[in-house]
Amino acid sequence: MAVTQLQQVSKAFGPVKVIEPLDLTVERSEFLVVVGPSGCGKSTLLRMIAGLEEATSGTILIDGEDVTRKEPSERGVAMVFQTYALYPHMTVRDNMAFGLEMAGVKKPEREVLVGKAAATLQLEALLDRKPKQLSGGQRQRVAIGRAIVRDPKVFLFDEPLSNLDAELRAQMRLEIAKLHRELGVTMIYVTHDQVEAMTLATRIVVLRDGRIEQIGPPSELYANPDNTFVAGFIGSPRMNLLEGRIIGKDPTGRKALIDVPSLQLSGVPVPLRNPGADVQGAVTFGIRPEDLILADDPAKADFTMTCEIVEDLGSSVFLYNTTSRENAVVAELPRATNPGHGERVPYRIAPDAGFVFGTDGKRL
């Protein structure tokens, strides 16, 4: 469907800058997820695309057409709100037909279009109900249905699942993914939940303080983060970030050798993104929980830690190990292992694992 482009778009509420000037292109049929902590400006970004918030500067293009100063209804977008925002005094049918009616679609045609959308979302049996007679999940489906009937160029989702309970959230997540595949439309989805971002997105935008930290496919962001913020934000439990110091490079020159005092590690080889760069001094060493492997033979362990808390998820076990007061190092182990509290556990670091970040947080 449509290519959506943001060119140097910024937003300020009075003296408060919410979005720094940023460029962003959303490709046709893409599922772009904007993710970031609360207050990072992700909802504002979405509302600017919707036209509910005016951009302070910059240009917004949808399908090559400048919509920056256009009314929301003239932009060819539909939005699903976190709170559903259904019209409580109207039936499900009327809720879905309202936009069509405003667009001047005649009644018989409205009926057909609403029927079609209702069939897609399995809402046929609920068409004559009022929103208050529906469950949370059904309401969310109606809100999505209301967006679908208008056949928009771009779908906007503003944290649509955060009002649902965990089970329903997982179910609706699948439905939205299915919908995206069936309709093949462009979707821009805002969430603070990185699991939603990872599972739904074709590309993720990580936003912090109104700035784009990194854009890329989920796997790319996970395996190749640009900085400590993205590294810490993507992935659950989060990546372990520990103070370290570069003591040199390995013979190939592709890996830095790092000392990590809190793990009593010395000379760990960690791949460098930029092997040519001259790196030295204090750094941050990042290691994902699954890259800390239980050493079968304690003699071959790289280091040992004291197990503090065990989170048994059934499929795997998360071990929280205290190295110092402020740092808990998390390791993900296979489910069979179940060390007790206070036990010394030997670990190895997976080959080619780990990241090095400079003192400014940027990946080295």
Added chain:
Amino acid sequence: MRRPLRWSIALAAGLLVLAALIGLPFWWVVSGAFKAPQEIIARVPTFFPQSFTLEHFEKLLSASDYLTYLVNSVFVSVLSALVTLVLAIPASYAFFRLTFRGRETLYRIILLAYAFPSIVVLIPLFATFARLGLVDTRLALVLVNVAFALPFAIWMLRSFFASIPREIEEAARLDGGAPLTVLLRIMIPLTAPGIAAVAIFAFVTSWTEYVFASVMILSDAKRTIPVGFSGIIGQYQVDWGLLLAGASLAILPVVLLFALIGRWFVTGLTEGAVK
């Protein structure tokens, strides 16, 4: 959680006192209207009527212009309520939705209408109306009633608009609703309880308005109930039966209004909209 018995008793007693405080005068008026004249002025008042008569009503309707006053009052009050709504709804929506320079100042200034006792503005208003040829017209009363009901109506409705989740309005905007359409199709239905409350407020203030009605209206055929009725009672002696019958009838339209509009006073009208 179960309430201790003594709390239940205390609560029930409290409710009873309140109900009596509000209900007894009404009972006194309505039951008295059906009592024989001797019983009304009996030295020992009777709580339950010992006699039953319709003579007061008969006298009221046949020997006085009460019906004319009633019609005038209904005319003035209904029109006042309608005009108040027609003006207050868009005004309060504008105060709520639009941002313009001096909005909050203007919003407070409109309450100045209540700063002066009506008696203070009576004379200048009379002079103005005299020049406009509005003295001795029921329209004059409508204008005055609307002017006094409007500021409060605007304040009340704005807070009702503010209670509607912003997303509902935004969804309507995304659906392509023009501001007036959003107001008519979405906002008004959702603020129905507030609108009903404002309508009743405007109606009742008009219904009971005395000062302006007594001065602006000169001819008997245009008088409203409060003024006309006070003439019926008599200057030198009080016909209690007539007074009670007239008062009973005067309550009736207000009671009917509450019965008709009361069904709009349902809470949770926006239930199911968000969350």
